[in-house]
Structures are given as structure tokens and as C-alpha cells.
Amino acid sequence: MSNQHADKDKPVGKTASVGFQIGVRRTLPITPEQAWSFLTSPEGLRLWIGTVSGLSFKEGETFTSEEGITGQFRVVKPEKQLRLKWGRNDWEKLSTLQIRLIPIKPDRTTISFHQENLDHSGTRDQMKQFWENALNEMIEWRAH
Secondary structure: OOHHHHHHHOOOOEOOOOOEEEEEEEEEOOOHHHHHHHHOOHHHHHHHOOOOOOOOOOOOOEEEOOOOEEEEEEEEEOOOEEEEEEEEOOOOOOEEEEEEEEEEEOOEEEEEEEEEEEOOHHHHHHHHHHHHHHHHHHHHHHHO
16 A cells, blocks of 8 residues: 555666666577577677677686676576676676576577666666667577
8 A cells, every 4th residue: 555656656677676677588480409509609698798708607607708797607507597697897786687598389489688686777778778689689690
């Protein structure tokens, strides 16, 4: 009852416990194996981490890309899910990023980027565009 009016004024993407969040997903005509292979390739990594070499995708592994994105893998389930701490070098704190590969049919997979612990709505808007661009690049990659 007391939250009834508060929800009306709450900014889009704001949660009570994890700051601002954003989720973007697309279904592509690829298998989860193909999606995983692309996302973990140098070309795919460029879309969501940047230029970084020698990643083994092990839980606890840390990374810093040439573009200034840093993080640490927390959950690694090949061909299914990545959960990690993820942030830009100018951010005060790391966000939590989850990438899920959801099989829809044998040859169709939904790729989902969900990010939480973002500091404000402007960051949420920037990351919404970032993840939409990443998925659009995956669509372009698949078309060629």
C-alpha cells in the first residue's frame, strides 16, 4: 500500500536491491554451440569485452581489455551461461553481467544480455545501446 505511489515515480530499470538494470535479447538462427563459439572468439569478444587475449573462461579468471573493460568470471557454463563482474575503467564499481544462451529450437538460440548494479539511468541507457549494438553485430556476423 505504501509503495503504490513510489512505483509511479520510480525511474525505468531501477530496482530496490541491485541499482539500475538492463536486459536485451535477440533470437538468432544459430545453435547454442555456434553462439558460444562466436562470443568466445576474438571477433565476438570485441563486442562485449573488447580486445583481450588468452582468456580461458574459468571461474575466478580476471581480465582487462585494451578498451578499458575489466571484470572477473563468476559462473561459466559452456554453451549456456556466463555470469561475471563487468565494468569500464571510469566506473566507480563493477556491474554484474549475465549472458545466457537459450535454445529455442535445434537451430535457433536466444542470446540474452542482462546487466545489473548500474549506478544511474544514464549508464543504463548507455548499456542498453551497447548491448543492442552487440546483438546487431551478431546478426550481421550471422548474415555473412
